Amino acid sequence: MPHALQPGFLDLRALGGDAWQVYWKVPAGAGGPMQIAAVLPETCDPREPGPLEFDGAAFVAAWISRCPGGLEGGEITIEGLELTETDVLVRYELVPGRAESQRLTAASPGFRVPAPQGRLGVISTYFALGVDHILRGIDHLMFVFALILLIRDRRQLVGAVTAFTVAHSLSLAAAALGWIVVPAPPVEAVVALSIMFLAAELARPEGRGLRLTERYPWVVAFAFGLLHGLGFARALLEVGLPEGEVPPALFAFNLGVEAGQLMFIAMVIIVGFLLRRLYPATMTWATRPGGRGIAVASYLMGSIAAVWFVGRVAAF
Numbered sequence: 253m254p255h256a257l258q259p260g261f262l263d264l265r266a267l268g269g270d271a272w273q274v275y276w277k278v279p280a281g282a283g284g285p286m287q288i289a290a291v292l293p294e295t296c297d298p299r300e301p302g303p304l305e306f307d308g309a310a311f312v313a314a315w316i317s318r319c320p321g322g323l324e325g326g327e328i329t330i331e332g333l334e335l336t337e338t339d340v341l342v343r344y345e346l347v348p349g350r351a352e353s354q355r356l357t358a359a360s361p362g363f364r365v366p367a368p369q370g371r372l373g374v375i376s377t378y379f380a381l382g383v384d385h386i387l388r389g390i391d392h393l394m395f396v397f398a399l400i401l402l403i404r405d406r407r408q409l410v411g412a413v414t415a416f417t418v419a420h421s422l423s424l425a426a427a428a429l430g431w432i433v434v435p436a437p438p439v440e441a442v443v444a445l446s447i448m449f450l451a452a453e454l455a456r457p458e459g460r461g462l463r464l465t466e467r468y469p470w471v472v473a474f475a476f477g478l479l480h481g482l483g484f485a486r487a488l489l490e491v492g493l494p495e496g497e498v499p500p501a502l503f504a505f506n507l508g509v510e511a512g513q514l515m516f517i518a519m520v521i522i523v524g525f526l527l528r529r530l531y532p533a534t535m536t537w538a539t540r541p542g543g544r545g546i547a548v549a550s551y552l553m554g555s556i557a558a559v560w561f562v563g564r565v566a567a568f
Contacts, residue, residue: 259279259338259339259340259341259381260276260277260278260279260286260288260290260330260333260338260339260340260341261275261276261277261340261341261343262274262275262276262277262290262328262330262340262341262342262343262344263275263276263342263343263344264292264317264323264342264343264344264345265345265348266345266346266347266348266349267316267348268348270318270319270320270321270322271316271317271318271319272296272316272317272318272319272323272344272345273314273316274290274292274301274314274315274316274317275312275313275314276290276301276304276312276313276314277310277311277312278304278310278311278312279310279311279338280306280309280310280311284311285304285310285311286332286336286338287332287335287336288330288331288332288333288336288338288340289301289330289331289332290328290329290330290331290340291328291329291330291331292317292319292326292328293319293323293325293326293327293328293365294326294327295319295320295321295326296317296318296319296323296326297317297318297319298315298317299317301313301315302315322346323344323346323365324346324365324366325364325365326364326365327362327363327364327365328342328344328354328362328363328365329361329362330356330361330362331361333356333357333358333361334358334359334361335358336358337358338358339355339356339357339381339384340355340356340361341353341354341355341356341377341381342354342355342356342363344365346365351497352373352374353373353374353377353378353501354377355377355380355381371497371500374497374500374501374504375500375501375503375504376504377501377504378500378501378502378504378505378508379504379505379507379508379511380508381488381505381508382504382505382506382507382508382509382510382511382512383508383509383511383512383515384508384512385484385508385509385512386484386508386509386512386513386516387512387515387516389483391443391444391447391483391557391560392443392480392483392484392513393516394447394553394556394557395443395446395447395450395476395480396413396416396513396516396517397516397520397553398447398450398451398453398454398550398553399412399413399416399450399465399469399473400517400520401454401539401546401549401550402450402453402454402463402465402466402469403465403466403469408469408470409469411469411470412469412470412472412473413473413513413517414470415469415470415471415473415474415477416473416474416476416477416480417477417510417513418474418477419473419474419475419476419477419478419480419481420477420478420480420481420484420509421481421506421510422478422481423477423478423479423480423481423482423485424481424482424484424485424488424502424505424506424509425502425506426481426485427481427482427485427486427489428485428488428489428502428505429498429502432482434482436486437564437565437567439479439482439483439486440483440486440560440564440567441561441564441565442479443479443480443483444557444558444560444561444564445557445561446476446479446480447553447554447556447557447560448554448557448558448561449476450465450553451550451551451553451554451557452550452554453465454546454547454549454550454553455547455550455551455554484505484506484509488502488505524539
């Protein structure tokens with residue numbers, strides 16, 4: 253599913269003394285909240301949330317919990333997380349104003365609260381979130397794949413991917429810092445529209461002059477990169493940035509997105525190389541500019557993106 257990163261979010265904000273303001277967000281599942289539950293350390297009271305309320309995007313609960321002796325050394329668990337494919341970002345304060353972060357997954361649904369982790373822990377957590385988001389974001393990867401199919405000149409391809417990277421880094425930072433505020437549904441719809449545009453470029457028959465993407469590859473990649481960056485920022489805003497560590501968290505998330513993108517490009521190149529070695533005649537036919545293989549790929553990507561576009565416009 254596009255934009256697959258819909259993480260849960262648990263925030264424990266220290267109020268001083270033995271009190272914590274707790275905020276718990278559960279992603280929406282089929283007809284209700286995902287079947288996961290936050291459980292605080294045994295010393296906390298209450299340990300679990302009360303009834304969840306739907307806020308239009310997710311199910312949330314907020315309460316004040318008292319944890320005599322503090323959180324350090326206690327165990328925070330997300331029950332049911334091991335049965336899902338989602339993640340939960342836990343942000344907590346051992347003392348007021350100093351936030352720490354921990355990413356929980358199906359393979360690791362709980363953790364014992366350590367001593368303050370410092371900047372390195374923040375960087376590792378948000379880097380992993382960035383990698384996870386891009387590798388699950390089918391629409392972003394489809395856009396990059398279409399660029400690879402469209403731009404055959406390696407130098408131009410490197411330039412286009414670089415322009416895409418620079419552009420979405422800029423818009424990601426601007427949106428995450430609150431300098432640009434754009435509602436999520438229009439951004440997601442335009443991301444789908446960008447894939448439809450590249451699919452139409454791919455489907456254009458040879459002999460009708462250079463495509464717009466071939467004439468101005470860097471301009472096209474940069475323009476759509478700005479829009480995709482707003483989509484990346486939406487995932488980051490879902491979990492928030494740790495107070496006092498905004499620059500390293502933002503940098504690490506963006507670096508994770510780039511690492512995931514490079515992993516995908518490398519995978520496409522390796523798979524293409526292996527297929528050419530194993531089936532040279534078939535791959536030559538399938539990847540020939542203007543050939544049937546490219547046409548099938550363009551219509552398939554365009555159809556999928558059109559379905560996404562209609563669904564996202566309907567969600568306005």
